């Protein structure tokens with residue numbers, strides 16, 4: 001039996017590989033060590049924190065630095081465990097994590113809610129120390145203080161109690177909101193029994209539906225003879241795209257749009273309470289409404305700036321959306337469809353039209369995209385643009401969490417600047433789905449060793465690509481390639497960070513609505529035809545993807561872009577308007593959220609939604625996710641990314657010298673400066689002006705390029 005202190009030493013063991021330091025030894029994180037080790041860790045941090053509360057000085061070295069050291073230690077330990085939970089799940093690991101979770105959440109709350117820390121920070125900001133801080137530290141201090149105000153740390157007495165009660169209630173309500181949907185999903189079904197009803201529905205969906213029917217107690221349910229029970233969820237929404245029978249499409253569409261309104265599981269009162277509490281919370285800490293509260297932490301400087309952008313996008317998208325729907329209606333009519341398109345007809349006919357115009361076989365395309373070649377193309381591009389090379393480290397010196405994981409040393413001019421883990425393949429039962437990028441080590445002066453000014457950053461990128469089969473390299477779908485480019489774009493912001501202050505380096509302190517800039521920017525390279533083709537080599541013939549297919553892929557991405565834009569704008573506008581108005585005295589507060597949503601839909605969409613249709617009771621982004629008064633961020637970041645790519649486009653994507661120049665500027669601003677300056681300022685440093693939506697509209701075919 002190992003002592004708790006020894007267990008903690010194991011868990012915190014650092015590896016050093018050349019200039020890269022603080023790499024965790026993943027294999028040391030054994031489930032049986034976690035609870036005793038983390039107990040010791042939390043006790044040590046808690047007592048150090050209480051000491052700091054007593055002795056805090058209104059200075060960087062007497063307050064911010066010791067606080068940061070505690071946060072680094074806590075974050076490092078918990079971050080490593082939760083990473084393993086996502087990529088090497090086991091019941092034992094989960095059980096250990098569940099034991100420690102309430103304890104570290106509690107400590108985290110204590111630390112972020114400390115009034116003495118708040119008082120010391122405020123004194124620092126208004127005292128002589130502030131002038132001696134460099135601009136990056138000033139920003140870290142300012143943003144930390146603003147975050148504390150938004151969290152109500154400064155409140156006293158009754159308002160403080162009320163604020164905390166609201167927080168507790170809001171987290172319960174968010175949980176109720178998503179649980180209601182999960183429970184409703186267990187009950188709601190669209191049941192089909194006749195063979196002519198299932199025409200057009202893909203076999204994979206039918207197989208799932210037959211198996212659901214068996215789970216529902218229909219023991220005789222058969223994949224090919226039915227009956228089929230379709231769970232009313234996002235996966236099965238493709239029924240509306242594929243079912244030939246308009247009656248089936250309508251039935252599923254209506255069931256889907258009614259999610260969250262079930263008698264006992266009705267989310268409408270839940271969301272109304274959430275909205276009212278958000279307004280009350282915003283008012284308690286001095287904001288006129290929840291939109292202003294949300295924007296306080298974002299790049300968008302005001303609600304007006306967001307509305308302006310949306311109006312520009314909307315007016316460009318509308319004529320396109322009208323034309324798209326007119327074309328779709330005449331196509332449907334030619335093919336024997338109804339005279340007028342109902343909402344459930346649009347996805348169906350759009351799919352048929354898209355196939356006719358841009359169709360390609362997704363599965364066959366895999367043979368062109370071999371993971372090692374795609375990865376090599378990505379690294380070469382990164383080398384061409386930013387001068388970086390990626391060298392695999394295969395000598396066993398870097399601990400990996402799984403044999404499939406690859407580690408690369410990132411160098412510029414033969415000098416190591418960063419490290420990069422890639423975990424590409426799906427591992428069912430062990431790895432969480434989806435794809436993400438995360439920080440393993442921040443660039444941080446507090447973690448500097450030897451003669452370095454700061455630790456070198458290390459990123460990890462996790463994907464769920466289809467694993468290699470039969471001794472072949474892994475073959476990627478186009479979506480998987482795109483995902484790799486997206487997540488790698490996030491990673492570039494960490495790998496190339498030049499900020500030494502850990503709290504503002506890499507992606508730290510980058511505003512929520514600017515975070516997707518680097519990732520979406522990196523995806524744009526795939527829409528450059530010569531580059532896309534250079535990533536391809538057919539596994540059998542060695543041939544490069546044909547010019548014609550590459551054109552179909554790239555042009556097909558803009559199919560129905562006008563309608564897609566209006567749909568996103570409708571969600572973004574609804575989100576802003578309900579958070580501006582509902583529950584705010586004097587702001588038309590008696591109009592229900594659904595009435596607000598319907599009026600936004602009427603003014604925004606070309607093809608009207610059903611009068612009874614409402615997305616809000618199932619809108620988890622807004623009511624149990626992090627997108628409240630922030631759904632606009634999707635479009636906001638698209639505009640930034642397209643405009644940034646526009647700078648590359650303007651100098652000519654085939655001119656290596658010109659490209660290198662603009663890439664250097666992009667690297668030294670957007671990628672290097674991270675959260676050390678407001679995102680708007682960084683963008684202006686790169687582009688010489690504010691972001692302009694023109695580039696996005698041209699890219700999506702919604703606006704003709706300027707002459």
Ligand code: ZN
Nearest residue numbers: 486490516519
């Ligand atoms: Zn992303």
